[in-house]
Amino acid sequence: MHEVSVAESLLKTVVEQAAAHNCTRIEKIILRIGRASGVVSEALVFAFDALKPGTMAENAVIEVMDVPVAGKCETCGSDFSVEEKYVLACPSCGSPSFVITSGRELELSELEVY
């Protein structure tokens, strides 16, 4: 729902990064987006494509690495990864005591700039 604001922030960040390395063109942007991040990748790419004309990122292509939700159970100690967006209990022992270790990422991982 707020992918346009996320795309604006992303555009600002990538332009700053490219400028800091004395580059003028951004060709590729690799993102890591967790399934529980609340961001829909397709909507983010759509919003970014609408914002990029006239900027250094005009020809940039976004590649999204999908990060599943994973956690560690504090009762049985098992590390788990699930298909769902959230976890209510440890999939191994059913305990409600666990910590989520990944799945909320909204990260810029890599840039290809010239």
Added chain:
Amino acid sequence: MKLKVASKILDANDRIANENTKMLKDRGIFSINLMSSPGAGKTTLLEKTISSLSSSVGIAVIEGDVAGSDDAERIDRLNIPVVQINTGGGCHLDASMVQEALNDLPLQKVKLLFIENVGNLVCPAEFNLGEDIKVMLLSIAEGHDKPLKYPLMFQTSSALVINKIDLAPYVNADIEKIKRDALSLNPSIKIFEVSCQTGQGLDKWTDWLLTHCS
């Protein structure tokens, strides 16, 4: 050339949020980002909270809405410093909007700041404003299915205020299920059951707030 960046996409927002945090910490102000759907009773909860606490602690309010200044006018009537932000269509507040509002607020005597977010159960949870804690308000009339439908809101909140419990006989909502599901999503969430209409349960909420204000 390939650049390994490994930064957060919302870095620009987070940087400003950190400035807000520092500004508030330097002044010893405890800040709460209050989130809910439209109509859950955020402004009414603030009115009741202010009436109960304003004699013992300095309070200020930032109101976030898509349009209009009705909420700020309601707070203004209680003689509390308030700034209205209109997002002009935006579905949430971000850190830069809050920073501007903070610059407009007289904060000298303030120890407790409420930031009332735009009514929405999706986006507000994503944007850090620099607040100390997020508090989620849910009215039982919205139904008991909300925690599992909007998990991020409940996962990121330190407290859940369940409002309009006086409507329990009239709406088909299972309060125990709301509490169970919220605790499953966030075992450390503190839960309050209140009615802003009758005043039931509000003392526990305001007592808890006071423990955060030095």
